[in-house]
Amino acid sequence: MPDKKNKFHSSVNVIPVIRTPNFTFSRELPQSKILSDIASLFSDKAPDTLDHLGTGTYSGQMRLRIKTMTALAFGQQTTPNQKAREVSIYRDPESDNPLIPATMIKGMIANAYERVTASRFRIFDDHSEPLTYRADPAATNSLIPIRLNANFENGTHTGKLLYGPNNARFAKYFTFDQKERLSNSIRLKHGDHVKFRALLVGKTFVVTEVWDNEAERYSTLKLPKGVKDAIKEMRKTDSKSDTEQEPTQIEGREYHGWFYATTPDHLLGTDDRIIDTKRSERIFFDYEQAQIEQSVPREIANTYDRVILSYAYNTDEGEVPPEKASRFVFERNNDGLIEPVNHNGLLAYARIDSNNKITEILPTEVGRRNYSRSPRDLARSQQILPATQLKEASPGDRLFGFTADSTSSSETKAPSLRGRIYITNIDTSKVLTKEGKDSLLKLRPLMSPKPSSARRFLTDANGITIGRKARPEYYSDGQLLGASTYPFSRKHAMAGGNGTNRNASEWNSSYEQDILKDHVGLPGPKVQTKILSWIPRDQHFYCTLRFEGISRDELRILLLLTSPDLIGRYAPTSERIEKKNKPTGFLRMGMGKPFELGIVKVSCVYHSIYQNVSDAEHQGLATDYEELAGCLGAPGEFLSDKEYGWDCRSFIDQAHSFYELLASTPSAKAFLRTCIGYPGTHEVRYMKLRENRWNNQTDPRTGMPKDDNGVAPRSLIDDQWTQALEVGEAN
Structure with missing residues (x-):
């Protein structure tokens, strides 16, 4: 201060x-x-x-x-x-x-x-x-990875909350480090379904190896020095323990999951980052033992669309695209419209309430969020929307006149x-x-x-x-x-x-x-x-x-x-x-x-x-x-x-x-x-x-x-x- x-x-x-x-x-x-x-x-x-x-x-x-x-x-x-x-x-x-x-x-x-x-x-x-706002980092703990049903657009409005082992939300996939550039041989793209090994470091799962389909073997990932030191200390502690440890507990168990990146695919594995402090992407667990399937009404799925729309820009209106844009930033068409979001199999984050019910679908952990009510919702309950019929005329309308902007029937003037x-x-x-x-x-x-x-x-x-x-x-x-x-x-x-x-x-x-x-x-x-x-x-x-x-x-x-x-x-x-x-x-x-x-x-x-x-x-x-x-x-x-x-x-x-x-x-x-x-x-x-x-x-x-x-x-x-x-x- x-x-x-x-x-x-x-x-x-x-x-x-x-x-x-x-x-x-x-x-x-x-x-x-x-x-x-x-x-x-x-x-x-x-x-x-x-x-x-x-x-x-x-x-x-x-x-x-x-x-x-x-x-x-x-x-x-x-x-x-x-x-x-x-x-x-x-x-x-x-x-x-x-x-x-x-x-x-x-x-x-x-x-x-x-x-x-x-x-x-x-x-x-x-x-x-509803308008959007930039979320606080504290709000990330209430976000759980979700995958919408593959037939969502055809009417199967459900989704699975992708909890991992120990209720983990994801495994970190490191792509960059401040002190040493990480250049992993595996090139994953957003949405890829992968087999990987991950190790629980502290309270966070860290991806250590990813299966290479072409070579038909695991490829070991390069990790930041701090993470490597933490793993080394874990192994040292385990070797001194009297309790026998399964090798996979120390070296990393095998899991399946979906690669989820906010960085555009062409920038993954390069020095370019959308945020200077961004060091890792995510792999969402495909861990059936912990998945929870829930109903996802269309209006909840649309909350994702509203956030995506807020990332759009239009150069015709003088707006300038960010120099380092996330995967979600795009330019509007000339008519200002966007292509409808395909919700089939959509990977995202779900915000859940105290009853574990899904209240919002979001593209990023820390980023834009939807307010719960739109300005028009508040205005309607407040009775301040412009009058649509004579009986709704307020003091200003009665003295200065008005023209209604809508009617209950399109045939009525x-x-x-x-x-x-x-x-x-x-x-x-x-x-x-x-x-x-x-x-x-x-x-x-x-x-x-x-x-x-x-x-x-x-x-x-x-x-x-x-x-x-x-x-x-x-x-x-x-x-x-x-x-x-x-x-x-x-x-x-x-x-x-x-x-x-x-x-x-x-x-x-x-x-x-x-x-x-x-x-x-x-x-x-x-x-x-x-x-x-x-x-x-x-x-x-x-x-x-x-x-x-x-x-x-x-x-x-x-x-x-x-x-x-x-x-x-x-x-x-x-x-x-x-x-x-x-x-x-x-x-x-x-x-x-x-x-x-x-x-x-x-x-x-x-x-x-x-x-x-x-x-x-x-x-x-x-x-x-x-x-x-x-x-x-x-x-x-x-x-x-x-x-x-x-x-x-x-x-x-x-x-x-x-x-x-x-x-x-x-x-x-x-x-x-x-x-x-x-x-x-x-x-x-x-x-x-x-x-x-x-x-x-x-x-x-x-x-x-x-x-x-x-x-x-x-x-x-x-x-x-x-x-x-x-x-x-x-x-």
Whole structure:
């Protein structure tokens, strides 16, 4: 462990998405009626139809002012001549003003609304197969060699666990030694059925001789010096023993078995090794006395296929094959597909549980493994998959609309719903941009976090980020997927200058560039993103947010998200000073969010809101239409009259208990904290490669992270959410 650790905040975190009635609310708050309101708001249900404006609903518009707090990058993306990707802002051909798409603004508000209300995910890639991870050495003891039935593909779904004498798992066949090159005359290939002699050295069987079919005799193998010395000592001890020993016990008994190699056949017996420390291959015993035949369902056999698929690469997509590949690494076809695995007589390793039942089939002892549940399995049980029918519409779906991505019947048209929110009248006439050679902004590679990095994405049932677990324990029953988010440092949002961030363009080290080159096959500059034009800090643009027939609680949340002071007031903090001086809340848009770009302050500068009421004594939208006094988007002058005007301040004051209770839910608490950012001086950044290696170190005996390793991004709903992470660096 290093003497000094690096302190920082993770630039990628999660917002818990708990979609059950068992929310964690503050006990001090009046909950009876408000709790029922929030539970109803958060639930899935069919939306109201759009053919009328329901009584008690609200319609109107808000004029929003959006101020850039840091550099804002977005626009057209091109990759000229296979070089670095270039991004430039769209411009109005007539006025030459920057064109900010309405969908980008709507997406920002929709994303915020979905996070606050723990809505279903709008987009979810397939992820129907369990992800894989790299196994810990401690897990090898639960792996037993297996040979599937020779007629497995024809429906005989069984396999034999290949235990050897004394329940040995295999015999070691040495192919290489650090100090002396081993050049055995016998050239075995993977899968060969061989006759051999093996000696029990300590607790491990070592192959000493292999039958040569052509010469019809045994060929003695060369062994590493340490093994030869151990055998010599055994013989010396046996010769002094009073007990008569059978010669075969000392010289090695005769066995049959299958040669199993992870090294490609053409590299066996050469100086080339897939791993520098690899010294031996395996011979699985064909020892009938100890074999155990078991049923192997097709889904268990398919776990082998998933691991094999994870070793594939595709040069067309820029992936680079490893210089020293195992027998299982291969290039995908142009269509991305692979040949089906032939399971007939397949040799592999079986992972067994405490009841000696096969749970997984694997190609290697130490390598990639399958998590027990796929992300889609967890998402389905969590009820966060995109809605497939109207009754599954979550809060975000009901307000912003959705199109189902599948139906129960292929003959039925997928249901869809138009949203109740519209963005119009975007005014960028006062916005200045940065462009030209002197203003070129280079972003470091925006490589997405891999879903198999489980600590980033998973929470427990209470919404707390999961960390310090053995790898096989991730993606299992009871765990929840979180929604990714990109927090920021408060000092950067309030800083001056153009709003750029050095972490966005600077590499941590030349070492990091070299690793990246090995990973994607391109030097650092070619995988950077060049921002040719962008909007600097302290620019203002305006837009109109229109809405029709939304509920009281939906309006409450819209007002919260478009009021920086309101966000700061209700964002749960753990700092004493912030109880008096509440921070300002910001939203995010555009590219470069992990690098603290795209921080914006969204404020409502003007609004006209109507409530549809049934009482004829009160003004409402229906009455306005009847009297031709006003309509959506064109309010009458009487709205400025306090006698008739809608009292927004009173509406917000009456929602105080609602906001407090909302802010105590895991999803809203975490989201509001991302809006106010991390206080203090610690930077917000990705974990460095050396830090990541240190963090992933495990105890080989238990498979658990070492010491203080296995650090996960600090949970945004934890009371200690503002404390920086402490991570060391591996050598």
